[in-house]
Amino acid sequence: MKLLRYLANLGYGSRREVLAMFADGRVTDVDGELLYGDDVRAHHTVRLDGAPLDPAPGVFLMMNKPVGVTCSAKDQGKLVYTLLPPRFKLRSPIVSTVGRLDRDSSGLLLLTDDGTLLHKIISPKSKLPKVYRVTLARDLRGDEGEVFSSGRLMLDSEETPLLPAEFERLGDREARVTLHEGRYHQVRRMFAAVDNHVVTLHRERIGGLALNGLPEGEWRLLDDNDRQQLFG
Structure with a gap:
């Protein structure tokens, strides 16, 4: 995928806004060489303002949701997205909650932009405890x-x-x-x-995933080992 569309899908802005980032020389490779909107590069080789990009598509994370936070992208009040980098709500596809914890409940909440993984977790067939x-x-x-x-x-x-x-x-x-x-x-x-x-x-x-000391209101990315633990 061309970098212009790729960065827009990661939530860095509209295509016009991302195009301006290229024009301003803010998008480079790891060696500082300027990149352009039509370029195609591996995720880990791209830098924006010298910093690595947000997690690549297929992001999977856990959060220790506090009471008073709503699992929604549209409701009023404090949403789970206020506890994440602002761009996560703007990604395409969006990083969605896997099921919900109501506003008055707390604890382990999973989020992903991987639709296949989301449906596998919430499917009645999975019967994940x-x-x-x-x-x-x-x-x-x-x-x-x-x-x-x-x-x-x-x-x-x-x-x-x-x-x-x-x-x-x-x-x-x-x-x-x-x-x-x-x-x-x-x-x-x-x-x-x-x-x-x-x-x-x-x-x-x-499933096999627990908070394991993750502080309230904090989140962490999950890797392949965590996925195996979830379904193990």
């Missing part, structure tokens, strides 16, 4: 594990029962739940079905 830690408004009543693992729990407005989910009691008002599907607000609705209310909800793990 997703692990959540919750705190509750009322004491656990004692039968949550049996109800959640039964494969018979029906949520309001749903036509099929939930897949069995694992439940671990961590305290009178604290638990860990592992899901193998991803329905709308599922954990919150599951506890509502057993007469409780989720106060805090934090996703700890997806």
